[in-house]
Amino acid sequence: xxxxxxxxxxxxxxxxxxxxxxxxxxxxxxxxxxxxxxxxxxxxxxxxxxxxxxxxxxxxxxxxxxxxxxxxxxxxxxxxxxxxxxxxxxxxxxxxxxxxxxxxxxxxxxxxxxxxxxxxxxxxxxxxxxxxxxxxxxxxxxxxxxxxxxxxxxxxxxxxxxxxxxxxxxxxxxxxxxxxxxxxxxxxxxxxxxxxxxxxxxxxxxxxxxxxxxxxxxxxxxxxxxxxxxxxxxxxxxxxxxxxx
Amino acid sequence: xxxxxxxxxxxxxxxxxxxxxxxxxxxxxxxxxxxxxxxxxxxxxxxxxxxxxxxxxxxxxxxxxxxxxxxxxxxxxxxxxxxxxxxxxxxxxxxxxxxxxxxxxxxxxxxxxxxxxxxxxxxxxxxxxxxxxxxxxxxxxxxxxxxxxxxxxxxxxxxxxxxxxxxxxxxxxxxxxxxxxxxxxxxxxxxxxxxxxxxxxxxxxxxxxxxxxxxxxxxxxxxxxxxxxxxxxxxxxxxxxxxxxxxxxxxxxxxxxxxxx
Numbered sequence: 108x109x110x111x112x113x114x115x116x117x118x119x120x121x122x123x124x125x126x127x128x129x130x131x132x133x134x135x136x137x138x139x140x141x142x143x144x145x146x147x148x149x150x151x152x153x154x155x156x157x158x159x160x161x162x163x164x165x166x167x168x169x170x171x172x173x174x175x176x177x178x179x180x181x182x183x184x185x186x187x188x189x190x191x192x193x194x195x196x197x198x199x200x201x202x203x204x205x206x207x208x209x210x211x212x213x214x215x216x217x218x219x220x221x222x223x224x225x226x227x228x229x230x231x232x233x234x235x236x237x238x239x240x241x242x243x244x245x246x247x248x249x250x251x252x253x254x255x256x257x258x259x260x261x262x263x264x265x266x267x268x269x270x271x272x273x274x275x276x277x278x279x280x281x282x283x284x285x286x287x288x289x290x291x292x293x294x295x296x297x298x299x300x301x302x303x304x305x306x307x308x309x310x311x312x313x314x315x316x317x318x319x320x321x322x323x324x325x326x327x328x329x330x331x332x333x334x335x336x337x338x339x340x341x342x343x344x345x346x347x348x349x350x351x352x
Numbered sequence: 353x354x355x356x357x358x359x360x361x362x363x364x365x366x367x368x369x370x371x372x373x374x375x376x377x378x379x380x381x382x383x384x385x386x387x388x389x390x391x392x393x394x395x396x397x398x399x400x401x402x403x404x405x406x407x408x409x410x411x412x413x414x415x416x417x418x419x420x421x422x423x424x425x426x427x428x429x430x431x432x433x434x435x436x437x438x439x440x441x442x443x444x445x446x447x448x449x450x451x452x453x454x455x456x457x458x459x460x461x462x463x464x465x466x467x468x469x470x471x472x473x474x475x476x477x478x479x480x481x482x483x484x485x486x487x488x489x490x491x492x493x494x495x496x497x498x499x500x501x502x503x504x505x506x507x508x509x510x511x512x513x514x515x516x517x518x519x520x521x522x523x524x525x526x527x528x529x530x531x532x533x534x535x536x537x538x539x540x541x542x543x544x545x546x547x548x549x550x551x552x553x554x555x556x557x558x559x560x561x562x563x564x565x566x567x568x569x570x571x572x573x574x575x576x577x578x579x580x581x582x583x584x585x586x587x588x589x590x591x592x593x594x595x596x597x598x599x600x601x602x603x604x605x606x607x608x609x610x611x612x613x
Binding site for chain 2: 160183184187191193195197199201210214216259263
């Protein structure tokens with residue numbers, strides 16, 4: 108079986124600062140991988156390299172076997188297979204909710220207005236916001252905005268989803284509704300890479316947990332092992348810190 | 353004397369001086385002479401309807417066309433200036449620095465008189481064509497900086513979200529970033545429109561005919577024909593009648609978009 112995502116010896120530097128120091132990661136179809144680690148460990152940069160929002164300094168990234176880092180790759184086309192959800196939601200404030208969901212379907216996938224709208228409405232139902240179709244993003248709560256952002260990514264029928272700290276910008280009482288939507292995606296068999304600080308979610312939903320620190324993967328394995336019986340001192344120290352705050 | 357009383361005293365003195373200046377100007381002015389030279393009702397009446405149907409109409413026409421040219425040019429320059437391709441950036445910077453540095457009058461005369469001699473071609477459309485091309489060239493340089501600032505004020509996440517959905521750079525720019533940028537730059541662009549409107553008063557150097565006169569030339573000719581300043585008053589009021597509603601409209605638009613956000 109071809110891996111959904113294969114990252115090979117990925118390096119990324121910002122000027123003199125080396126943020127990723129040789130990452131190897133393989134995500135199989137339908138697999139859910141949670142990436143944890145202290146801030147500045149490079150986990151967000153890793154995620155942003157996977158769909159080439161950041162240009163890797165060296166290394167290769169294969170999306171379902173296609174090399175997205177190849178200079179001849181049709182990056183725009185490959186990105187339609189990868190949905191991405193951002194910490195700050197990044198909804199388009201000048202479009203209503205349905206407009207947010209349909210614009211890329213129409214411009215990129217060339218779907219008709221009717222078809223895009225039908226799919227858009229279906230995705231909003233799926234995240235429980237069927238009644239917010241014509242609302243503008245600024246009138247929604249953070250949790251609702253993030254659910255719209257998830258629906259917007261799903262409307263492109265991606266093969267996999269990347270989540271970059273999807274609940275970190277939310278008020279605590281709004282985290283649950285977003286995690287619920289993500290749990291539904293896991294149940295549907297979506298391939299997911301989730302950068303998160305939600306250890307509870309990682310424990311129950313992940314097939315595999317990856318612990319990163321200072322630009323390298325320190326430890327990876329099933330959540331029961333990495334989160335409950337960590338093999339390295341760095342992982343233990345990190346977990347002590349997050350679980351005690 | 354405590355601090356607050358001292359502040360009140362200073363402010364009171366300033367108000368007093370201001371009122372004194374206004375009152376003495378009103379008293380010292382030679383009102384009958386002003387009325388004779390600048391507010392002759394009969395002369396003012398004679399200027400109508402041409403001051404509106406010809407002069408104001410031409411001024412608005414020149415302004416609108418220059419603004420359209422400037423907007424297109426400014427957008428292209430702004431996109432060049434934020435381009436990752438270095439020669440594009442250099443070209444945009446050179447253009448902007450050149451035409452911001454030159455007086456508009458020089459550019460107008462260059463388009464009107466230098467281009468025909470140097471290249472043996474004339475910009476078509478008479479004063480309207482030459483004038484709006486020249487003013488459009490100047491306006492583009494100013495608008496480029498405004499539009500660039502507007503684009504850069506749109507959060508980076510907007511472009512990233514659009515790209516992550518598979519949009520190309522130009523698709524994302526056109527349907528996600530620019531619509532938001534334009535909302536931001538409406539007030540400064542209106543300011544640019546008002547400046548352009550006033551700059552159309554320079555177009556007389558291109559040699560206007562009775563039918564292509566804009567407001568300022570129209571007023572100036574009427575002044576020299578009658579040896580009287582009343583036309584100046586009339587065109588000043590017409591200029592204000594155009595610009596004031598415009599700035600009010602923008603203020604209202606700003607309030608409304610602020611509300612929607």
